[in-house]
Structure formats: structure tokens, C-alpha cells
Amino acid sequence: MSVFGEFFVPSNAFALHETLDTVSDMVIEIERVVATEEVLTPYFWVSGRHPTRFENAVADDPSIQNLEQLDQFEESALYRAEWTSHIESVVYIYTEIKAVVLEATGTDERWELRIRFDDREQLDKFQDYCEDNGIAFNLQQLYDLSQPKTGGQYGLTPKQQEALVTAWHKEYFETPRESSLEEVADELDITQQSLSKRLSRAHHSLIGNTLIIESDSSNAQL
Incomplete structure (x- = not known):
């Protein structure tokens, strides 16, 4: 049975830390991630800064490459890019345990993530991996589809x-x-x-x- 976990993680333990640190009043919302055997491609919205400043900051960020702007609106812009091996935690989530990041919102202080695991065993593997590698994923809420509470x-x-x-x-x-x-x-x-x-x-x-x-x-x- 699927298990849903909501986590907080310091921005320096996840993707785009250097970018968020450079443009500190920016917010990034990952909309979805396309995963293949060779590359992870996130689609994400950026708001709070002019796209040019974000794009300049990304150029020096080792966690992401091949940035492409797909759309731009008054308050935000949509991008596609590729994650690199510099963010081992994300790569592990998708390629090793096959979990899925359903939502991720990042600021210069932290990322808030919601991850779906196929079962408790998959969740345990993820938590063990974070502990063994010193990754500060802090679990805030955990629930599964059998719990008769709220949404x-x-x-x-x-x-x-x-x-x-x-x-x-x-x-x-x-x-x-x-x-x-x-x-x-x-x-x-x-x-x-x-x-x-x-x-x-x-x-x-x-x-x-x-x-x-x-x-x-x-x-x-x-």
C-alpha cells in the first residue's frame, strides 16, 4: 500500500541550493519529473525574481544543467532542465527505490517535499539511506491510504x-x-x-x- 511522506530538508541538501542562495527571495516549485535510465528531467516554476537573474544564477549551479525556459508569465516562468549526479538524494529516490516526488517547493532556507513510496519497506530504505549519508530529511507527516483522516x-x-x-x-x-x-x-x-x-x-x-x-x-x- 502506498505511503505518503512530507519532509523538510535544508536547501543545501537538495537541488538548486547555490541558485537559491544567490537569489534569496525566489521560490521554486517542481511540477513534475520525467525519469529515464540516464537522466532526470524536472519541470519547475520560478517566481519572485526576473527570469534573467535566475538564469544567470543557474549557470554556476552544479546540480542542474541544460536549462530551457518553456513559458513566461507576469509573476513566474516555467523551465525544464536536467538534474546532475551532484544531488545524490534525488537520484537515489528515483533510480534506486523508485519512489516519486509528488511536490517540492524550495526557498533559500529549505525545501518542502511530498514523496510517495510504494510501501513501508521502500520508505525504510529511503530513511536508512539518508541516515547513512548524513542527509537531513526531516519527516513532518506520514500517512497511507488506509487512514480514515482528512484528505x-x-x-x-x-x-x-x-x-x-x-x-x-x-x-x-x-x-x-x-x-x-x-x-x-x-x-x-x-x-x-x-x-x-x-x-x-x-x-x-x-x-x-x-x-x-x-x-x-x-x-x-x-
């Missing part, structure tokens, strides 16, 4: 649950809508773009953990 049983983070509940109370999902995305975002004190991404991820988790049946369901009767 954890559906794979939701507290922030995703808060966004869904707030949008529901403000009748954002009604037809016609009684409030706008901007009004819900103002209530949560976040940007519209952050709210949109948070709702999208929340819907993805809800569908994946309530409506989607794994491959073993081929013998199930309708």
Missing part, C-alpha cells in the same frame, strides 16, 4: 485540501460560479496561478485515489 486517504496535501474546501465553501464549483479564481486565491492569500496548480494537483490525486483501479482490476466484474 490524506486520498493523497491530498493539507494545502490542497484547504484549497478544495475553500473553493467549495465559496461556491467556486457551482454552475454558474458564485466566486472567481481570484476571489478564492485572495481568501487563501496566494496567487491565482498557485491556486490553479494546487486545484489541478488536488483533482489529480482525488481521481487517482478514488476512481482509478490498478492493472489487477482486469478480472473485476462490472
Whole structure:
């Protein structure tokens, strides 16, 4: 059974530490990571600074290479790049134990990560690896799909649950809508773009953990 862990880790123990240290008021949100046998390719949003300053800082960061800007908006920009072997913890997560980083938000002080493990054994391997290599991954919350509490049983983070509940109370999902995305975002004190991404991820988790049946369901009767 899948296990979800939420971790805090100092920025110097994860990716893009030198960049975050150079441009200290910047926030990085990793949207997804494409993993192959040879390379890990993160897609991530950068906000809080003009893209040129971020790109200049990345040029001297050994944890990432082949940066490419995919899109740019008023408050943020979307990038694709490649992680290098300088961030062993990330490489280990994907290539050795096959866990998945569902969310990661980084500042100059720390990264907040949400990781999905296939089972407790996989989680134990990850924690043992961090301990053996002096990596300061601090577990903040742990839950699995069998726990009948809040949104954890559906794979939701507290922030995703808060966004869904707030949008529901403000009748954002009604037809016609009684409030706008901007009004819900103002209530949560976040940007519209952050709210949109948070709702999208929340819907993805809800569908994946309530409506989607794994491959073993081929013998199930309708």
C-alpha cells in the first residue's frame, strides 16, 4: 500500500541550493519529473525574481544543467532542465527505490517535499539511506491510504485540501460560479496561478485515489 511522506530538508541538501542562495527571495516549485535510465528531467516554476537573474544564477549551479525556459508569465516562468549526479538524494529516490516526488517547493532556507513510496519497506530504505549519508530529511507527516483522516486517504496535501474546501465553501464549483479564481486565491492569500496548480494537483490525486483501479482490476466484474 502506498505511503505518503512530507519532509523538510535544508536547501543545501537538495537541488538548486547555490541558485537559491544567490537569489534569496525566489521560490521554486517542481511540477513534475520525467525519469529515464540516464537522466532526470524536472519541470519547475520560478517566481519572485526576473527570469534573467535566475538564469544567470543557474549557470554556476552544479546540480542542474541544460536549462530551457518553456513559458513566461507576469509573476513566474516555467523551465525544464536536467538534474546532475551532484544531488545524490534525488537520484537515489528515483533510480534506486523508485519512489516519486509528488511536490517540492524550495526557498533559500529549505525545501518542502511530498514523496510517495510504494510501501513501508521502500520508505525504510529511503530513511536508512539518508541516515547513512548524513542527509537531513526531516519527516513532518506520514500517512497511507488506509487512514480514515482528512484528505490524506486520498493523497491530498493539507494545502490542497484547504484549497478544495475553500473553493467549495465559496461556491467556486457551482454552475454558474458564485466566486472567481481570484476571489478564492485572495481568501487563501496566494496567487491565482498557485491556486490553479494546487486545484489541478488536488483533482489529480482525488481521481487517482478514488476512481482509478490498478492493472489487477482486469478480472473485476462490472
